[in-house]
Amino acid sequence: MNGTFKGAQAYVATVQPLAFYSHHTTCTVASIRNAVGVTSSVANFFRKLAGRIHKLEEEMQDRLPQYKKGKHTLKKMCETRWIKKEDAVLTFLDTLPWLSSILDNIS
Incomplete structure (x- = not known):
């Protein structure tokens, strides 16, 4: 699959x-590693308690006119599938403008 000439x-x-x-476990670009780590940490924070994810969904419904529950819910980072990481990062970017105010409301 990852062949240099035919894969x-x-x-x-x-x-x-x-x-x-x-290779998925050997990314040496610090900014990519950091972005993946931050995205994963924020998603895990919200996903840890149902109340947090519910508050996030409420805020997103109010602020994002095209909000769709499955599409705009923060996703867990998959360790082995880059395409799943892409989905998680894109969803994170959709919610990023509102995350600080949502975190303020939670606290």
Whole structure:
């Protein structure tokens, strides 16, 4: 799958020459590691207690006109699937403008 000449890595390189291959556990780019860590920590904070995720959903319904419960609920980071990490990061970015005020309301 990740073959340099015939696998997914080769295909991605033809579509996006600036892409680089990184095994899921060996990412050495500090900013990516930090972003994944922050996204994961915030999602875990909200997902730990049902009341927190419920408050987040209420706030999102009020503030985001196109809010959809499954689409805009913070997602857990998957350790092995980058596409799931992408979903989690995109959802995090959708909620980011309101997270500080939501955290203020929770506290």
